[in-house]
Amino acid sequence: MIGRAEKIWLLLxxxxxxxxxxxxxxxxxxxxxxxxxxxxxxxxxxxxxxxxEIGAARALIRRAVWGFVLAVPFLALLDxxxxxxxxxxxxxxxx
Amino acid sequence: MPGRVPGNPGIxxxxxxxxxxxxxxxxxxxxxxxxxxxxxxxxxEKLATVAGTAITLLLVTSGYGMxxxxxxxxxxxxxxxxxxxxxxxxxxxxxxxVKFFEIRWxxxxxxDGAAGIFYTVYYYLTLNHLVHVFWGLLGLGWTAVRTGLGAxxxxxxxxxxxxxxxxxxxxxxxLMIFPFxxxxx
Numbered sequence: 001m002i003g004r005a006e007k008i009w010l011l012l013x014x015x016x017x018x019x020x021x022x023x024x025x026x027x028x029x030x031x032x033x034x035x036x037x038x039x040x041x042x043x044x045x046x047x048x049x050x051x052x053e054i055g056a057a058r059a060l061i062r063r064a065v066w067g068f069v070l071a072v073p074f075l076a077l078l079d080x081x082x083x084x085x086x087x088x089x090x091x092x093x094x095x
Numbered sequence: 096m097p098g099r100v101p102g103n104p105g106i107x108x109x110x111x112x113x114x115x116x117x118x119x120x121x122x123x124x125x126x127x128x129x130x131x132x133x134x135x136x137x138x139x140e141k142l143a144t145v146a147g148t149a150i151t152l153l154l155v156t157s158g159y160g161m162x163x164x165x166x167x168x169x170x171x172x173x174x175x176x177x178x179x180x181x182x183x184x185x186x187x188x189x190x191x192x193v194k195f196f197e198i199r200w201x202x203x204x205x206x207d208g209a210a211g212i213f214y215t216v217y218y219y220l221t222l223n224h225l226v227h228v229f230w231g232l233l234g235l236g237w238t239a240v241r242t243g244l245g246a247x248x249x250x251x252x253x254x255x256x257x258x259x260x261x262x263x264x265x266x267x268x269x270l271m272i273f274p275f276x277x278x279x280x
Contacts, residue, residue: 005162012155019278020148028136028280036274043270047155050264051162058098061107065267068114072121072271076279084134086129 001037008050017038037073044069096261102257110264113227117268120151120223124216124275131212135235136280146197150190156227157186158266161235161259164219171249173242180239180255183262189230194225217276224268231265234258 002010019039026032048065049055055062079086100107125209128135160179160183167175201207203216238258241247 005166005188006160009159013152016148016151016155016273019151019274020144023139023144023147023278026278026280032278032280035280040271040274047158047263047267051100051158051266052260056099057101060099064114065264067117069267074103075121075125076275079129079277082234083129083132083261086126089127090126095196 004050008046012046013044015043030081033077037077040073040076041069103253104262106257106261113268117224117271120220121271121275124220126247127216128210134211134213138211138217139280140228141201141204141210141214142277143200143216144277147201147273149193151190151273153186153193154266154269155182158263160186161262165252165259168242168247168252168255169249173245173247176247176255177239177242180235180242181252183236184232184239187228187235187262190228191225194221200268213276216231220272220274223263224272227268231258231262234261237275251276 019036022032022035026035045066048069052065054065162178164176164179164183167173167179208213208215235258238247238255262276
C-alpha cells in the first residue's frame with residue numbers, strides 16, 4: 001500500500017525527472033525561470049512539511065525553513081529578471 | 096502536537112546556521128550571475144545532467160529512508176529502524192561516488208574550477224554542500240550505532256529525529272543547487 005511518505009517520494013522523483021527533461025530541452029527565458037522557481041518551492045514544501053514535519057513545529061522553525069524555501073527561488077527570479085540592476089548596485093562593492 | 100521541536104533544539108541551531116550560510120552562498124551565485132549572464136546561460140551545457148539527476152534521486156530516496164526509520168522507531172521496531180538508517184546511509188554514500196565520477200568527467204573535458212566564473216561558483220557551492228552531506232552521514236552513522244545499542248525507544252528518539260531533520264535540510268539545499276546549475280539557463 002502506498003502511504004504518505006511514498007506519495008511524497010513519487011512526487012519528488014517525478015519533479016526531479018521533469019527538471020532533468022527541462023535541463024536537456026528548455027530554452028533560456030522567463031518561462032523556464034518561473035517553472036524552476038515553482039518546482040523549487042513545491043519540492044521544498046514537500047520535504048519540509050512531509051518529511052521534516054515542520055507543520056507541527058514551533059513557529060520559529062516553521063518560519064525559518066519555509067522562509068528559506070520561499071526566499072531563495074524568489075531572489076533567483078528577481079536576479080533573473082533584474083540582473084542588470086543587481087550588477088549595477090553591486091559593481092562598486094566588487095571593484 | 097503543535098509547537099513541538101522536531102529532533103532537539105541543538106540541531107536546529109545548527110540547521111539555522113546552515114540555512115544562513117547557504118543563503119549567503121546563493122547570493123554569491125545571484126551576484127555572479129548578474130555580472131556574467133552569458134556565462135551562466137551557457138554554463139549548464141557542459142555539465143552532466145545525468146549526474147545532477149542521479150544525486151537528486153539518491154538524496155530524495157535517502158531522505159525517504161529516514162522518514163521510514165523514524166516511523167519504525169515510533170512503533171518501537173528497532174530492527175526495521177536500523178535497516179532504514181543503513182538504507183539511507185548506503186544511498187547517501189552514493190552521492191560522493193557520483194560526484195567523484197562527475198568531477199573526473201568534467202576535468203577530462205576541461206571543466207575545472209578555473210574554466211570560468213560559472214564553474215568556480217558551481218564547484219564552490221556543490222563541494223561545500225558535499226561537506227555538509229558528510230556531516231549528515233556521520234550523524235546517520237551515529238544514530239545507526241545508537242539504534243543498534245538500543246539507545247532509542249518509541250518514547251525517546253530525539254537524537255534519531257535530529258539526524259533525520261538535518262539530513263532533510265541537506266536535501267532541501269540540493270533541491271535548489273540542482274536547478275540553479277544544471278537546469279536554469
